[in-house]
Amino acid sequence: MPPSIPDRWIPYKACGKVIEGTRIICFKVPLKRSVQKNISAKDIWDIDALLKAIPKLRAVIDLTNTSRYYDPKELQEQGILHKKILMPGREIPPNNKVTEFVSTVDEFLIKDKDSLVGVHCTHGLNRTGYMVCRYMRDRLGIPAKEAIRRFEIARGYQIERNNYIADLIGKAPPPPDLGKHTVLKPVRNENGTKSKNYMGKGRNRNNSDTSQSSYEFDYKYDY
Numbered sequence: 032m033p034p035s036i037p038d039r040w041i042p043y044k045a046c047g048k049v050i051e052g053t054r055i056i057c058f059k060v061p062l063k064r065s066v067q068k069n070i071s072a073k074d075i076w077d078i079d080a081l082l083k084a085i086p087k088l089r090a091v092i093d094l095t096n097t098s099r100y101y102d103p104k105e106l107q108e109q110g111i112l113h114k115k116i117l118m119p120g121r122e123i124p125p126n127n128k129v130t131e132f133v134s135t136v137d138e139f140l141i142k143d144k145d146s147l148v149g150v151h152c153t154h155g156l157n158r159t160g161y162m163v164c165r166y167m168r169d170r171l172g173i174p175a176k177e178a179i180r181r182f183e184i185a186r187g188y189q190i191e192r193n194n195y196i197a198d199l200i201g202k203a204p205p206p207p208d209l210g211k212h213t214v215l216k217p218v219r220n221e222n223g224t225k226s227k228n229y230m231g232k233g234r235n236r237n238n239s240d241t242s243q244s245s246y247e248f249d250y251k252y253d254y
Contacts, residue, residue, distance in 0.1 A: 047186035059155040089146035090139035160190040
């Protein structure tokens with residue numbers, strides 16, 4: 032079957048900003064130009080557009096559970112390192128996948144101390160957010176809630192999967208969502224400041240990064 036545009040891929044903005052305190056930047060998966068025939072020129076997001084958008088990009092970690100979206104040789108021919116870590120969506124990844132991700136980020140960052148590491152899944156949000164927040168929490172020692180805040184501000188959207196959020200902050204996660212649709216939840220302020228409205232449905236955030244009990248889940252989804 033020829034590749035097609037993934038569900039809900041178009042509404043998400045292509046690329047976020049560098050995450051505060053890191054050299055990591057997240058984006059949705061770039062697609063082959065051939066599947067974007069009906070996309071307006073300004074919204075094309077392929078390997079060429081990615082490299083133009085992030086000149087300092089030197090490595091990419093692909094968390095999609097398929098290899099059909101683009102050919103990594105397009106990156107490698109431009110001197111960009113590429114790592115594929117197959118990850119099914121919606122499920123908490125096993126620890127060996129997290130370890131592989133953390134080790135890969137460390138390996139890429141040490142190769143070039145002025146470069147950026149890019150991370151993507153399909154939308155650059157849920158699997159990406161979980162793994163990047165695990166890196167910030169487990170490797171950099173950033174409290175989970177602060178890691179989530181930094182990721183969401185940089186990407187421009189809130190992580191949608193409550194089971195990912197719950198696992199990050201140390202609560203027993205609800206079952207993985209099996210629905211087909213999710214409502215986009217953009218972060219209101221994209222200038223690095225926290226809005227009073229910065230609260231995801233089903234989550235109760237306060238300003239403290241020391242108490243995990245401040246998160247309350249109703250385990251209802253916007254799907």
